Amino acid sequence: MPDPPAAPIDDDTELMTPAEVQRELRISPSTLRRWANDGDIEVVRLPSGHRRYPAAVVTAIRRRIPDPAAT
Structure with a gap:
């Protein structure tokens, strides 16, 4: 599969590793x-x-995922 295009990023943008995103x-x-x-x-x-x-993107996705503990 081809790699996704690289997104432009600011130096002050907090980034997460794949393992951190998977856990979150x-x-x-x-x-x-x-x-x-x-x-x-x-x-x-x-x-x-x-x-x-980007941590902000991960946080936005996390907010859209229902929390299984809340049921």
């Missing part, structure tokens, strides 16, 4: 990769090629 959203690594490849979550590529995710 309670999703698998393959789900996160698929979301990134499909453009469903913004991804930032570091010069090393590693993926990072």
Whole structure:
């Protein structure tokens, strides 16, 4: 699969690692990769090629996911 396009990022934007995002959203690594490849979550590529995710985007997604503990 082709890599998603790199999003422009400000130096002061807080970024999260894939492991942090997976923990926060309670999703698998393959789900996160698929979301990134499909453009469903913004991804930032570091010069090393590693993926990072803007914390604000992750927080916005988390707010839309129902909390299973609340049921």
